[in-house]
Amino acid sequence: MDHLDVLESKSIYIIREAFNRIDKLAMLWSIGKDSNVMLWCARKAFFGHIPFPLLNIDTEKKFAEVYEFRDRITKEWNLDVRIGGCPPVEEMDQSLPPAARSAARKTAGLKRLIAEGSYTGLIAGIRRDEEGTRAKERVFSPRSETNTWNFRDQPPEFWDQFNTEFAPGTHVRVHPLLHWTEMDIWLYTRRENIPLVPLYFAKDGKRYRSLGDQDITFPVDSNADTIDAIIEELKYSKVAERAGRAMDHEAEDSFERLRADGYL
Known part of the structure; x- marks a missing residue:
């Protein structure tokens, strides 16, 4: 196995483990390059058919090319995509800077879509090397019932031994691409x-x-x-x-x- 085979194998294992351990599971699909790699690995994990829905948060401000790609791939790969909208920027925390306030709309839209589907776990395509705060993440990362993240209190994950047992009411974020680089x-x-x-x-x-x-x-x-x-x-x-x-x-x-x- 070469380097890419090892990366792929680990990601597929994590996705399958999430599906086995989490009752109501979904995957966040942002249409970006990382998200598409994660989706590709998920298709491999389940032999072409993904057994859980994909969540796409629509701010109505994406590029036309992104919408075209989403709609085309959804049909070609027979994906179950659930599209959720976002509240107006005026409803966001006004103490945030302008761009962060705009980005916060996606968080609010995601929380609403998670609540509507009663999802207890969400697979997402973040990487540790992409941004400093993401470097603090775990592969199986517990959240509160309101999806908030206590980055100062994360379970240890030594030698790829993942904690998949969480208290009732815990929402779990699963990150199968944490170990990848750009x-x-x-x-x-x-x-x-x-x-x-x-x-x-x-x-x-x-x-x-x-x-x-x-x-x-x-x-x-x-x-x-x-x-x-x-x-x-x-x-x-x-x-x-x-x-x-x-x-x-x-x-x-x-x-x-x-x-x-x-x-x-």
Whole structure:
């Protein structure tokens, strides 16, 4: 087994373990590159058919290419996608900076969709190397009944021994891609020929490394218009993956506040 085989095997094991241990399970599908790798692994885990719904939070501010990709792949792969809306930004915590306040809408929409489906577990495609607060996560991460996260009190996970026994009323977030890097995602996407939103590829000297809402996500300078070119670019790039996310340039604790409240 090579490096990518090991990554894939571990992720598939985590997804299957979550399905075996959690009664009401769903998977968050953001349509981004990480989320698509996670979805690909889930399809492999269950031989092409995913036995739980996918949750997609619609802020109504996504790129047109994202909506087109979501609708096309949903039909082609016969996915059970549950789409949830978001409350207006005026209802969010006004002490948050503008971009973080806009992003908080997704958390509120996700909480509402989880409550409507009575889901006790949610699989999500975050990675530890993507952002500092995410580095504190566990693979099986307990949340309160309101989906809040106590990042100072997380169960130990030594030698991939995951705690899957939680008290009644605990909501569990499952992160099968925590051990992946951005480079791993691109190498695996190339090997498996996983479909992607075209915005990741350079056009007129710009491309998106991370996809969010149109009004708070911006492209970075790049001429990488193929996966091979992106992989080569990442070998030498000093630009942070989330450099195009406006909220990452706001108050230092805003992202941590969002994550504690349930943001992914």
